[in-house]
Amino acid sequence: NAGVMQNPRHLVRRRGQEARLRCSPMKGHSHVYWYRQLPEEGLKFMVYLQKENIIDESGMPKERFSAEFPKEGPSILRIQQVVRGDSAAYFCASSPPNRGNTEAFFGQGTRLTVV
Amino acid sequence: AQSVTQLDSQVPVFEEAPVELRCNYSSSVSVYLFWYVQYPNQGLQLLLKYLSGSTLVESINGFEAEFNKSQTSFHLRKPSVHISDTAEYFCAVSSPRENTPLVFGKGTRLSVIA
Numbered sequence: 001n002a003g004v005m006q007n008p009r010h011l012v013r014r015r016g017q018e019a020r021l022r023c024s025p026m027k028g029h030s031h032v033y034w035y036r037q038l039p040e041e042g043l044k045f046m047v048y049l050q051k052e053n054i055i056d057e058s059g060m061p062k063e064r065f066s067a068e069f070p071k072e073g074p075s076i077l078r079i080q081q082v083v084r085g086d087s088a089a090y091f092c093a094s095s096p097p098n099r100g101n102t103e104a105f106f107g108q109g110t111r112l113t114v115v
Numbered sequence: 116a117q118s119v120t121q122l123d124s125q126v127p128v129f130e131e132a133p134v135e136l137r138c139n140y141s142s143s144v145s146v147y148l149f150w151y152v153q154y155p156n157q158g159l160q161l162l163l164k165y166l167s168g169s170t171l172v173e174s175i176n177g178f179e180a181e182f183n184k185s186q187t188s189f190h191l192r193k194p195s196v197h198i199s200d201t202a203e204y205f206c207a208v209s210s211p212r213e214n215t216p217l218v219f220g221k222g223t224r225l226s227v228i229a
Contacts, residue, residue, distance in 0.1 A: 004158075033216055042119075042205055042219035043159070056216065091158055093217075101209050101217050102147060102166060106158040 004029075004094050005074075006107035013082050013114050021077040021110045025094030032075040033104065034067060037089040049075060082114045117142045117208050121220035128196055129228050136191040136223045138180075138206030148189040149207040149217065150180055159205065165189065166211075176200075201227045 005024040013019050025032050030051050035043040045059040049069035060067065064082075069075040079086055089111045093104040118141045128134045140146060147166050151159040163174040170182040180191045189206060203224050207217040 006158075035217075035219075040124075040221070042121075042221040043217075045216040045218065048216055059216075093159075101215065102164065104161075104217065106151075106160070108156075108158040 004092055004105050004107035006090075006092050006110050008110060009108065011110055011112045013112065015083060015114055016081050019079040019082050019086070019112055019114075021079075021090050021092075021112070022074045023077070023092030023094075023107060024074040025092075026096075026105055029094035029096050029105075031095045031097070031099075032069050033093045033095075033101070034075070034077050035091045035093065037091060037109070039088075043091060046077070079112075082112075084114050087112055087114045117144075117146070117210065117218045119206050119208050119218055119220035121206055121223050123223050124221065125224045125226065127226045127228060130198055131195045133194050134192065134196050134200075134225065136204050136206075136225065138189045138191065138220060140187055140189065140206070140208045142187075142208060142210065144210045144212065147209045147211060148180075148182055149209075150174075150178070150189070150191050151205045151207060151219075153203040153205065153222075155202075162191075162204070196225070196227050198227050198229060201225060 032049045034046040047067045048056040064080045066078045089109045091109045093106045095104045120139045149164045150162040163172045165182045173179045203222045205222045206220045209215045
């Protein structure tokens with residue numbers, strides 16, 4: 001049973017470009033959480049999704065950021081018109097139905113660098 | 116709202132010495148508490164968790180943490196550390212309320228010195 005898979009592991013984008021981060025949850029997991037980790041900071045919650053639904057996006061910036069978790073395929077975190085301040089590590093976690101965050105497994109993260 | 120405070124950003128300790136990493140939380144509702152470990156350029160791995168029941172919880176690699184409701188603390192301890200324990204440790208809180216995301220502290224970097 002493969003763990004949570006995130007790709008790419010490293011992503012470099014120029015200012016103004018779009019960044020797409022992918023997360024494939026563990027088999028049988030239908031809940032996905034996205035977190036952002038800035039240097040010297042802990043992880044900050046961004047968004048919580050179930051299949052085809054956004055449950056909680058209270059941590060998402062109002063502009064340029066969006067997330068989806070389609071019926072088929074990975075969850076996508078999309079950042080439009082990236083700026084230097086978007087440089088961070090983005091982590092995805094997944095959990096099985098009805099277990100919420102008590103059994104959240106994290107991927108290895110995508111490290112986004114905006115140049 | 117919930118929050119977590121990890122007072123020590125860095126903790127150096129000699130190999131085979133004991134260590135305590137401090138974690139205090141704030142919450143107006145009942146809590147779930149977690150410790151995660153992050154090795155360099157890796158994701159987070161769950162070390163141990165408190166959901167209910169016994170206030171002392173243990174991990175398979177010798178760490179333990181005790182939930183203290185009156186002190187609102189969940190400190191992580193190990194009686195004798197190894198070089199391989201060098202990593203970043205994050206304390207996190209959530210609640211039994213469905214769909215509550217994890218709220219993390221800023222982390223404590225444990226450096227074990229030979």
